[in-house]
Amino acid sequence: MAHNMEQCIDNCLDCYRVCLETIKYCFEQGGKHAAPDHIKILMDCVMACQTSANFMIRGSEMHGQTCGVCAEACRRCATECEKMADDEQMQKCAEACRRCQRTCEEMASSATSA
């Protein structure tokens, strides 16, 4: 497996975990953290990362397409979390999303069969 795909799988699994931890944190905080649209965007990112990691690990020819969707879910989630950048957990989440977005964009554009 190519080195950049290994890195992208790492980033997807890390982003999956950080976003799911952040959902738990947001429920505990309540208020704007627990707003339905905020949780929905975090959940989109959790699911997209899980799916993309799975397609890459299995060596699917469609991984370029799932990485494309994942990059967009990460971009939206990072933008959302950056609005609360004075909050350490949200900042951590935004950074995981940006890392995952970058490698997923790379995988999406390099996958010839996608």
Add this chain to the structure above:
Amino acid sequence: MAHNMEQCIDNCLDCYRVCLETIKYCFEQGGKHAAPDHIKILMDCVMACQTSANFMIRGSEMHGQTCGVCAEACRRCATECEKMADDEQMQKCAEACRRCQRTCEEMASSATSA
């Protein structure tokens, strides 16, 4: 929820189930049924259907994008299964994939936020 989205969720959950049953069947048959590329395409379809159903049920704004990927996974899986159309299980699987493909294409093209 709009009627056509309800139908698409039904089709995704049905296609998920039929493809996963078909993987089990293919392992038991062995030979060309259990060829790595054949199983991989079925597994792509299982995962894509699960993800799309999840995005639609949660009311995600990104469901148009996951349905786009799912339509493509279903199209590939149906084409693959139709090569063994003299086999009842493969025929059943191809039909579930075609139904799911059609409604996913519809969802993908009608989702303005996708």
Add this chain to the structure above:
Amino acid sequence: MAHNMEQCIDNCLDCYRVCLETIKYCFEQGGKHAAPDHIKILMDCVMACQTSANFMIRGSEMHGQTCGVCAEACRRCATECEKMADDEQMQKCAEACRRCQRTCEEMASSATSA
């Protein structure tokens, strides 16, 4: 596949879907509906149902164990939803959980290899 396992898979997929719809509904309602512990119990049920359906469809020898966990997750979720039984969606969710609980208990106790 035995008839009662088919029924249990139906109930798991239905309960998965209804619980995930209910989470969306609870976010929209806010207040006690969106309490962290309430959402957590619904999410446990979503994940347990998805896992048990997957193990049964694949014909796993461990399905008795996943059905055992699923029955407990459904029991907890039904008990929680029945506290808001004057709310139609919560009532619908409680009923889906009870149906799934019953067939999962049956699968758990009949699985000799579990």
Add this chain to the structure above:
Amino acid sequence: MAHNMEQCIDNCLDCYRVCLETIKYCFEQGGKHAAPDHIKILMDCVMACQTSANFMIRGSEMHGQTCGVCAEACRRCATECEKMADDEQMQKCAEACRRCQRTCEEMASSATSA
């Protein structure tokens, strides 16, 4: 979050990934590697690890029960992979399963609410 739960989440996500990579490897090898029962046991482990990681990250009160099932899935998968211990990938997989089994057993026995 307690240190030992962090470690168990790490082990579950690692075991998830290694088992899914191993399934891909086994298909490519064919023969006894691709035997239906072998793949089924690996797939059980993939799903059980994914579910347990999810329950722990979300802080679910039922994580003790999902870890109990995961420990058993890991034990079975390790035993199976150890039969092919002259194969480097199978050895790597067995080791990931044993690490995950140990921490899942620990989580299962320490969870008072399980």
